[in-house]
Amino acid sequence: KNEVEQSPQNLTAQEGEFITINCSYSVGISALHWLQQHPGGGIVSLFMLSSGKKKHGRLIATINIQEKHSSLHITASHPRDSAVYICAVPGADGLTFGKGTHLIIQP
Amino acid sequence: EAQVTQNPRYLITVTGKKLTVTCSQNMNHEYMSWYRQDPGLGLRQIYYSMNVEVTDKGDVPEGYKVSRKEKRNFPLILESPSPNQTSLYFCASSSGVNSYEQYFGPGTRLTVT
Numbered sequence: 743k744n745e746v747e748q749s750p751q752n753l754t755a756q757e758g759e760f761i762t763i764n765c766s767y768s769v770g771i772s773a774l775h776w777l778q779q780h781p782g783g784g785i786v787s788l789f790m791l792s793s794g795k796k797k798h799g800r801l802i803a804t805i806n807i808q809e810k811h812s813s814l815h816i817t818a819s820h821p822r823d824s825a826v827y828i829c830a831v832p833g834a835d836g837l838t839f840g841k842g843t844h845l846i847i848q849p
Numbered sequence: 850e851a852q853v854t855q856n857p858r859y860l861i862t863v864t865g866k867k868l869t870v871t872c873s874q875n876m877n878h879e880y881m882s883w884y885r886q887d888p889g890l891g892l893r894q895i896y897y898s899m900n901v902e903v904t905d906k907g908d909v910p911e912g913y914k915v916s917r918k919e920k921r922n923f924p925l926i927l928e929s930p931s932p933n934q935t936s937l938y939f940c941a942s943s944s945g946v947n948s949y950e951q952y953f954g955p956g957t958r959l960t961v962t
Contacts, residue, residue, distance in 0.1 A: 743908075775951065785939060785953040828892065832947035835905060836882050841891035 872940030
């Protein structure tokens with residue numbers, strides 16, 4: 743079973759700061775998911791990436807398959823970015839999740 | 850609108866009283882899965898289904914049952930709930946086990962007293 747580690751567990755930052763969340767995993771994979779869980783509890787997919795970098799608005803995700811590491815960056819952070827960010831890796835029977843990073847952006 | 854629905858959204862029950870949490874998707878997805886989310890432990894898979902009549906255990910299946918009689922529905926059954934099953938539950942679906950789009954239901958917050 744793949745072990746998925748996220749850091750930091752908690753992150754509080756000021757509006758406008760550049761945010762980085764890290765995810766590492768133990769077994770080689772073909773792709774990785776980043777998910778966002780809103781304060782109300784709902785979970786949405788942000789990215790699935792298998793190499794290089796993907797960008798969606800102010801969110802950028804990168805992955806290094808050889809180093810078994812991915813990062814999620816948020817540029818010009820805003821209070822509405824406050825959420826739990828979860829990385830997940832695919833396996834034979836479904837996803838294995840990191841424990842999440844609880845991000846709070848203060849105005 | 851593509852969606853996964855769960856009912857109920859909130860439930861408080863007592864130990865031993867059988868309950869069912871329903872999950873339905875309208876995207877004709879083959880793969881469906883149940884997860885529970887607990888503080889400090891993250892999301893853990895309970896059961897999953899690759900297709901109709903095909904179900905299998907995830908990481909934490911004890912105390913749960915599922916069925917997949919129709920493609921759209923994947924109910925989670927707690928035959929005799931216990932307090933350690935107090936948790937936030939999510940149903941999810943996708944076109945394949947590792948497809949790009951993973952759709953999650955809104956969650957069911959269950960409290961067992």
